Amino acid sequence: xxxxxxxxxxxxxxxxxxxxxxxxxxxxxxxxxxxxxxxxxxxxxxxxxxxxxxxxxxxxxxxxxxxxxxxxxxxxxxxxxxxxxxxxxxxxxxxxxxxxxxxxxxxxxxxxxxxxxxxxxxxxxxxxxxxxxxxxxxxxxxxxxxxxxxxxxxxxxxxxxxxxxxxxxxxxxxxxxxxxxxxxxxxxxxxxxxxxxxxxxxxxxxxxxxxxxxxxxxxxxxxxxxxxxxxxxxxxxxxxxxxxxxxxxxxxxxxxxxxxxxxxxxxxxxxxxxxxxxxxxxxxxxxxxxxxxxxxxxxxxxxxxxxxxxxxxxxxxxxxxxxxxxxxxxxxxxxxxxxxxxxxxxxxxxxxxxxxxxxxxxxxxxxxxxxxxxxxxxxxxxxxxxxxxxxxxxxxxxxxxxxxxxxxxxxxxxxxxxxxxxxxxxxxxxxxxxxxxxxxxxxxxxxxxxxxxxxxxxxxxxxxxxxxxxxxxxxxxxxxxxxxxxxxxxxxxxxxx
Amino acid sequence: xxxxxxxxxxxxxxxxxxxxxxxxxxxxxxxxxxxxxxxxxxxxxxxxxxxxxxxxxxxxxxxxxxxxxxxxxxxxxxxxxxxxxxxxxxxxxxxxxxxxxxxxxxxxxxxxxxxxxxxxxxxxxxxxxxxxxxxxxxxxxxxxxxxxxxxxxxxxxxxxxxxxxxxxxxxxxxxxxxxxxxxxxxxxxxxxxxxxxxxxxxxxxxxxxxxxxxxxxxxxxxxxxxxxxxxxxxxxxxxxxxxxxxxxxxxxxxxxxxxxxxxxxxxxxxxxxxxxxxxxxxxxxxxxxxxxxxxxxxxxxxxxxxxxxxxxxxxxxxxxxxxxxxxxxxxxxxxxxxxxxxxxxxxxxxxxxxxxxxxxxxxxxxxxxxxxxxxxxxxxxxxxxxxxxxxxxxxxxxxxxxxxxxxxxxxxxxxxxxxxxxxxxxxxxxxxxxxxxxxxxxxxxxxxxxxxxxxxxxxxxxxxxxxxxxxxxxxxxxxxxxxx
Numbered sequence: 001x002x003x004x005x006x007x008x009x010x011x012x013x014x015x016x017x018x019x020x021x022x023x024x025x026x027x028x029x030x031x032x033x034x035x036x037x038x039x040x041x042x043x044x045x046x047x048x049x050x051x052x053x054x055x056x057x058x059x060x061x062x063x064x065x066x067x068x069x070x071x072x073x074x075x076x077x078x079x080x081x082x083x084x085x086x087x088x089x090x091x092x093x094x095x096x097x098x099x100x101x102x103x104x105x106x107x108x109x110x111x112x113x114x115x116x117x118x119x120x121x122x123x124x125x126x127x128x129x130x131x132x133x134x135x136x137x138x139x140x141x142x143x144x145x146x147x148x149x150x151x152x153x154x155x156x157x158x159x160x161x162x163x164x165x166x167x168x169x170x171x172x173x174x175x176x177x178x179x180x181x182x183x184x185x186x187x188x189x190x191x192x193x194x195x196x197x198x199x200x201x202x203x204x205x206x207x208x209x210x211x212x213x214x215x216x217x218x219x220x221x222x223x224x225x226x227x228x229x230x231x232x233x234x235x236x237x238x239x240x241x242x243x244x245x246x247x248x249x250x251x252x253x254x255x256x257x258x259x260x261x262x263x264x265x266x267x268x269x270x271x272x273x274x275x276x277x278x279x280x281x282x283x284x285x286x287x288x289x290x291x292x293x294x295x296x297x298x299x300x301x302x303x304x305x306x307x308x309x310x311x312x313x314x315x316x317x318x319x320x321x322x323x324x325x326x327x328x329x330x331x332x333x334x335x336x337x338x339x340x341x342x343x344x345x346x347x348x349x350x351x352x353x354x355x356x357x358x359x360x361x362x363x364x365x366x367x368x369x370x371x372x373x374x375x376x377x378x379x380x381x382x383x384x385x386x387x388x389x390x391x392x393x394x395x396x397x398x399x400x401x402x403x404x405x406x407x408x409x410x411x412x413x414x415x416x417x418x419x420x421x422x423x424x425x426x427x428x429x430x431x432x433x434x435x436x437x438x439x440x441x442x443x444x445x446x447x448x449x450x451x452x453x454x455x456x457x458x459x460x461x462x463x464x465x466x467x468x469x470x471x472x473x474x475x476x477x478x479x480x481x482x483x484x485x486x487x488x489x490x491x492x493x494x495x496x497x
Numbered sequence: 498x499x500x501x502x503x504x505x506x507x508x509x510x511x512x513x514x515x516x517x518x519x520x521x522x523x524x525x526x527x528x529x530x531x532x533x534x535x536x537x538x539x540x541x542x543x544x545x546x547x548x549x550x551x552x553x554x555x556x557x558x559x560x561x562x563x564x565x566x567x568x569x570x571x572x573x574x575x576x577x578x579x580x581x582x583x584x585x586x587x588x589x590x591x592x593x594x595x596x597x598x599x600x601x602x603x604x605x606x607x608x609x610x611x612x613x614x615x616x617x618x619x620x621x622x623x624x625x626x627x628x629x630x631x632x633x634x635x636x637x638x639x640x641x642x643x644x645x646x647x648x649x650x651x652x653x654x655x656x657x658x659x660x661x662x663x664x665x666x667x668x669x670x671x672x673x674x675x676x677x678x679x680x681x682x683x684x685x686x687x688x689x690x691x692x693x694x695x696x697x698x699x700x701x702x703x704x705x706x707x708x709x710x711x712x713x714x715x716x717x718x719x720x721x722x723x724x725x726x727x728x729x730x731x732x733x734x735x736x737x738x739x740x741x742x743x744x745x746x747x748x749x750x751x752x753x754x755x756x757x758x759x760x761x762x763x764x765x766x767x768x769x770x771x772x773x774x775x776x777x778x779x780x781x782x783x784x785x786x787x788x789x790x791x792x793x794x795x796x797x798x799x800x801x802x803x804x805x806x807x808x809x810x811x812x813x814x815x816x817x818x819x820x821x822x823x824x825x826x827x828x829x830x831x832x833x834x835x836x837x838x839x840x841x842x843x844x845x846x847x848x849x850x851x852x853x854x855x856x857x858x859x860x861x862x863x864x865x866x867x868x869x870x871x872x873x874x875x876x877x878x879x880x881x882x883x884x885x886x887x888x889x890x891x892x893x894x895x896x897x898x899x900x901x902x903x904x905x906x907x908x909x910x911x912x913x914x915x916x917x918x919x920x921x922x923x924x925x926x927x928x929x930x931x932x933x934x935x936x937x938x939x940x941x942x943x944x945x946x947x948x949x950x951x952x953x954x955x956x957x958x959x960x961x962x963x964x965x966x967x968x969x970x971x972x973x974x975x976x977x978x979x980x981x
Contacts, residue, residue, distance in 0.1 A: 025866075072967035073893070113866070135892070139883035146877055149922070153930040154862075161930050165922055172882075172918055176911035179892070183899045183907065 005049055006063050006079040009089055010127040013043040013096065017119030020112050029111040033104060036115035040097040043122060047093040050086050051480070059483040061132065061196075062086075069136070074186075075193050078133040083484035084260060084335060085129040087477050088253055091342045092129070094466075095249045096122035099242040101459050102350055106241065106357055107155065114155055117147040118242060125250055129257065134182040134193040141254065142175055148243065148251070156238040163231075163238035170231040174218035178262075181214035185266070199265045202496050208270035215263040216274075222255030225278075225315055226285040229308045236304035237362070241353030244300065248307050248345035253338050256314045260488065264318065264326075268492040271319065278319040283417045285312025290424030294431070299355075300362045302432055303348045306388060309421060310341045316418055317403040320410045326489045327410055333402025335481055340387075340395035340470055347384040347463040351377070354456055355436070359445045364435050368442025373449040378437045380452075380460040385433045387467045389426035395470035507560045507569035510551040510577065511617050517543040518610045525603030533601055540588060540606040544613075548581045557976055565685060566624040572755075572825065572977035573620045575969060576748050579829050580620075583745040583836065584613050589948050590840045591737035593941070597848040598735060600645050608645075609741065612638035616749035623760070625674045625684040628753065629667070632717070635749065636663050639742060643734045655733025662716070662726040670713030676706025677762070686761035693764040704768050710757060711772050717750045719799075720806045721779035728791075731799035736846060736853070739795055740839035743802055744832050751809065751828040755821060758813065759978070766816045773814045774906065780807030781913035788920045792855055797920060798838055801879060804917055805831045808894055811910060815897035822974035823893035826967055830878075830890040830959070837875035837953045841868055844941045844949065858924065860933025868939065869928045871953035878956045880921040881914050886959040893967070 016039020023032040055062060061080030069077040081089065099118050107114045124147070127140035145168055153164035182193065189197040203211070221228045232252075236244045264271050286309050293305035317334025320327040354377060355370065356362055371378040387394035390401075400421065407415035441447050452460065470477070505512060521543065525536045551574060559570035588609065595601045615634030622628040640663070644656035678684055680702040681692035692698050712723060719727040731739040758769055784804030791797040809831065812824025845852035845861075845868070852858070862869040878887035891914060895907045941949075959966060 070889075070964045070967065072964060072971055073889075073896070110862075113862075139888070142883045142888070146882060149925070150929060153926060161926055164930070165919070165926065168922055169915065169919060173915050176915055177908070180895065180899065180904065180907045180911055183892075183896050184904065186896070187900060 004065065005046065005053070006065055006081065006130045008046040009043065009050070009093065010079070010123050010130065012046050012123070013039055013093075013119040013126070014123035016040070016042065017116040017123070020116040020119060023112045026109060026111055029108075032112035032115055033100075036100045036119060039119050040093075040100045040122070043119070044090075044093040044097050047090050047126070050081065051090055054083070054086055054480055056083070056479055056483065059487045064132075069133075073135070073193075074191050075135045076133045077136060078194065079127075079130040079136075080132045081130055082487075083481040085257065087335075087339055087480060088129045088250070088257060089126050091253075091339055092122060092125045092250045095246060095342065095346055098346060098350070098459055098463065099245050101455060102245065102353060103240070103242045104455055106353070110154065114151070114240075114242075117151050118246065121147040121151075121246065125254070128254055132195050134185070134195055134198065136193075137195070138175070138179055138182065142172070144251070145171055148247070151243040152235055152239045155240040156243070158238070159234065160238045163234040166231045167235040170221050170228070174221040177214040178218035181211045184211065195261065198262075199491065201266065203267065205269050205273070205497055208267045208496070209273065212263060212267045212270035212274055215258065215267070219255040219258035219263065220281075222258065223252055223311050223315060224255065224308060225281050225312070226289060226308070227281075229285070229289070232308060233301050233304045236307070236349075237298060237300045241349060241356070244304075244349040244353075245346040248303075248349060249342040252307065252311055253342060256311065256318065256334070256338055259315065259318050265488060265491050267496075268324070269495055269497055271492065272321050272324060275319040275321045278315055279414060282312045282316035282319070283414065285309055286316065286418055286421050287424070290421055290428070293428040294424065296428075297364055298362045299352045299364055299432060299436065300349070302364075302428060303345065303352065303388075306348075306425065306428060307341070307345050309425070310337065310345075313337050313400060313403050313418065313421065314341075316414070317406060320406050320414075322410050324493045324495065326492055327406040328485060328489060329402050329409070330406025331485050331489065332478060332481065333399050333404075333406055335399075335485070336395075336402060336474060336478065337399025339477060340399050340467075343463060343466050343470065344384060344387045344394075344396055347460070347467065348388055350459060350463070351381045351384060354452060355449075358449045361445075364432055366443070367436040367446055369437075369439045369446055370449060371437045372441050373446060374451040376457065377452045377460070380464055381433065381437065383464050383467065385429045387471070389429045390422055393468070393471045395467050395474075397471060398474045504560070504562045506554055507556075507562045508567055508621070509554045510547050511614060511621070513550045514543060514547045514610065514614050514617070517546065518607055518614065521610070522603070522607050525607070528603070533603070536603050536606050537588065537592060540610060541585060543610060544581045544585045544588075548578055551577055551581070559977060561623070563627075565687075566627045567618075567621050568623045569621060570977040571973035573752060575973045576620050576752050576825070577617055579832065580613060580616055580745040580748050583748065583832055584609060586836050586840075586948060586952060587737075587741050587744055589945055590836070590843050591740065593945065594735070594737050594843045594846060598646065600735070602645070604645065605642070608638045608642045612642070612741075613745065616745055619749045620752045622756065623686050625678070625686075628756065629671065629674070631749075632670075632753065633667065635746060636667070639738075639746070642741065643730070643738050646735055649735070651733040652735060652738075655730045658726055658733070659730045666713045666716030666723070669709045669716065673706045673709030673711075673713060676702055676709065680706065686756060689761045690763055693762070703762075703765060707762060707765055707768055708772070710762070711769055711776075714750075714754050714757065715776050718747070718754065718806045718809075719803055720776045720810065721783045721803060722776075724780065724784070724803045727803055728796045728799040731795045731802075732793055736795065736839060736842050736851065739798075740836065740843070743798070743835045743839065747802075747806075748828055748832055751824065754813065755824075759821065770814055770816060773810050774903075777807045777810035777814060778906070778909055780804060780810065781910060782807075785913050785917040785920075788917065791920070793853055794842060794855060794858065794924070795853055797855075797924070798835065801917070801920070802835065804913065805879070807913070808891060808910065811894040811898050811906065814903070814906070815901050817897060817900065818974055818978055819900065819971070820894070820897035821978070822967075822970040823890075823897045825974060826893050826970040827890040829966065829970070830886050833952065833955060833959075834875050834878050834887060837871060837949065837956065838879070840945075840949045840952065841872045841875070844868060844945065845939060847937070847940065855924065855927050857935070858927045859931045859935070861928040863933040864935070865939050867950070871949065872928060873925055874953045874956050876921040876924050878960070880918040882918070884957070884960045886956050886963055888960065889963045889967070
């Protein structure tokens with residue numbers, strides 16, 4: 001039963017997406033929605049056995065599939081997951097379900113195309129996490145730009161054209177250089193695109209540095225790290241709610257995953273040499289972007305900047321070297337932070353979407369006193385705001401705490417600077433929450449707001465349970481990733497000069 | 498020459514096609530305008546028949562005939578088959594368009610087929626003279642085809658420009674050939690190669706000739722700095738002709754370049770490599786950057802062609818069999834993509850209305866989401882975004898240059914394709930993000946709709962499974978070049 005599991009997780013959503021497209025115009029929109037929901041559920045259903053069937057004691061790749069694909073270029077259809085990528089596949093399938101549900105009534109025009117774009121993208125993202133062949137990875141990695149470009153451009157806000165093209169070109173710039181790096185490695189590895197073969201290559205330091213720069217440009221744009229983050233606020237703000245959810249929850253993680261899968265294990269020496277640089281950029285992201293978030297007047301922009309700041313934490317954790325050893329706390333913390341941020345940011349964007357659907361404004365100033373009209377919603381959003389600012393017992397706390405623990409062991413001042421996020425994060429999130437939710441009813445629009453309907457309640461409830469669950473039982477997924485992280489650290493510790 | 502010894506079999510497809518064209522000419526004389534559909538049908542039949550003969554006479558190794566002036570080899574056969582297919586598609590796509598513009602005449606079909614036979618000779622020639630004759634047969638047919646719309650001032654102007662510049666390029670080419678002849682004493686490609694390898698030829702004279710030959714070839718390909726005619730001719734000619742010029746002749750020109758530079762002047766690789774690097778970089782840069790400023794889709798596609806020629810040259814620059822087969826693959830894929838792009842423009846044009854500017858594509862997704870999707874496939878494929886097949890074409894040529902250590906060139910190429918992505922995205926933006934302004938229904942013949950859909954979906958299917966075509970190109974190149 002497990003033989004083609006990964007293929008199923010990749011292709012189920014894509015096939016469902018094509019079926020949704022086949023329903024045609026908006027006169028059959030209800031049918032398109034139900035097929036999309038069924039497809040998303042099926043996608044999640046086939047990804048769950050990855051978790052239950054995962055062998056915690058096996059450090060290698062699991063559920064491996066390997067078939068020749070393009071022999072002429074020695075490219076294989078090679079899939080497999082370790083404890084790290086497996087979690088992201090499940091996160092992605094889960095988010096897709098939320099996104100389909102979130103767009104249920106909100107999207108009224110070209111419903112089939114909207115749903116299909118998300119489903120197809122979901123399959124491509126799963127593929128990127130599962131791919132063990134560099135070109136296969138690249139195909140999925142780039143392929144997902146097409147649906148995202150359309151999602152932002154067709155269903156987005158007023159400046160959607162600018163945002164979508166900026167998003168596309170920024171991401172493409174990085175990934176094209178990565179492609180050249182892949183081709184270079186292909187020849188070094190004796191004409192093989194196998195990522196595992198790349199891991200064992202001996203490469204001179206100067207070459208490693210150049211390759212690292214190519215990978216860095218690709219993944220740093222995706223994460224995004226300061227100063228190549230500027231596409232993100234535009235894309236997040238202009239994207240429809242579902243688009244923002246997927247962008248924040250999943251696509252950003254692919255950047256960090258890229259560092260884990262490519263930059264660190266293939267280029268350990270360059271990673272070590274350039275770690276101070278990455279750490280500096282990460283700390284700038286954490287502190288400076290945190291301050292930028294504080295002054296935003298647009299809720300979506302605020303959450304977008306908070307995403308960059310949180311992702312700064314992730315890259316910080318990934319590059320905490322003591323000598324040639326990565327710090328285990330920091331790496332695991334970064335991973336926990338990634339998963340947690342996936343749920344929390346999706347939830348935050350969904351909350352903003354719920355309000356936007358009622359008032360059609362993202363400006364903080366257009367709200368006030370929402371709690372009077374939407375008490376249930378306010379309670380949920382409180383939880384997510386707390387999680388976003390890293391309150392203990394929520395998932396947001398675990399990751400940040402672990403990264404700071406790891407950073408303290410490496411350098412106190414890193415930890416000190418990083419810990420400022422606990423203050424800034426709380427400040428911008430809770431201050432926004434206060435201005436939007438509390439106080440007297442701000443204006444007539446707010447006065448007309450109705451509390452969440454059943455669909456919204458269900459989505460919020462599921463997200464809330466997950467956020468709390470992860471905060472209280474982080475062991476459930478830390479145990480899965482433990483061995484993979486150990487292997488990574490051991491691998492990175494060996495010089496490849 | 499002893500006629501009894503003459504082996505006609507390798508040239509059987511060409512002979513079949515020429516006989517069929519003459520037959521069509523005769524038949525067409527007896528037809529009234531209403532019966533012109535018969536000519537159309539016969540032309541398509543000719544293409545199918547020629548392809549059948551081609552497949553039937555296929556040999557997995559090169560066969561020479563006509564005193565070694567003509568060769569049938571696997572590489573040529575593949576390109577010829579691709580050209581038959583391309584011409585078939587062009588005729589199907591343009592049918593409605595030429596009917597509406599009153600150029601649905603017998604000449605349209607016979608000249609198209611004559612152009613095709615010219616291309617066939619270009620592909621199969623192994624002698625400077627037969628190469629040149631093939632080229633001229635193609636060029637003269639195309640000049641006449643463009644000028645067929647004789648009441649249209651832009652078309653006449655385009656034909657004139659094409660003719661003057663084409664003649665200039667042919668002159669350059671001939672001059673270069675004469676230099677090479679002077680240095681080596683032969684017009685046969687194999688003998689030229691042998692003479693150069695033997696060291697008996699004067700190197701200065703050879704390189705002098707080579708410069709002219711490369712310039713002439715660059716003209717024909719439409720590569721910078723000899724690209725100025727491309728946008729003007731694309732824009733001035735009717736969309737049908739722009740499509741025809743942009744499709745099969747590129748395939749023929751590629752083999753033409755390969756025959757002359759690799760099979761004839763292969764020993765001078767160190768000399769022409771540098772020239773091609775400059776031409777390729779300039780083509781990619783100027784083609785892509787200039788395309789950004791275009792508002793006319795035909796001009797945009799013209800500049801995109803220029804940049805694609807730059808990419809194609811990357812494969813030749815590598816100077817390895819892998820590189821040549823990558824370039825062949827690139828050419829075939831490029832033609833497939835450009836057919837879809839022009840096909841959509843033809844589908845959106847109607848009597849009295851030319852779909853030419855980006856504005857004309859506005860809101861296409863609202864008007865007809867299927868055509869918008871097909872165009873989307875073509876655009877992303879041209880931009881080289883996986884999973885579309887354009888990506889593998891770029892991957893193959895970039896891999897070829899990395900293989901010979903020109904990593905900087907690979908980086909330049911990817912940066913240029915990033916710049917190129919912008920205007921392809923802009924086309925998609927007009928189709929998907931903007932609201933429609935034109936409400937007139939899109940009427941397309943059923944057969945064209947079907948063929949166009951298959952053509953575009955092929956970009957996606959080949960993207961998922963490019964293996965067969967890649968292997969075909971590699972094998973053909975291997976078998977054809979081994980014979981040197």
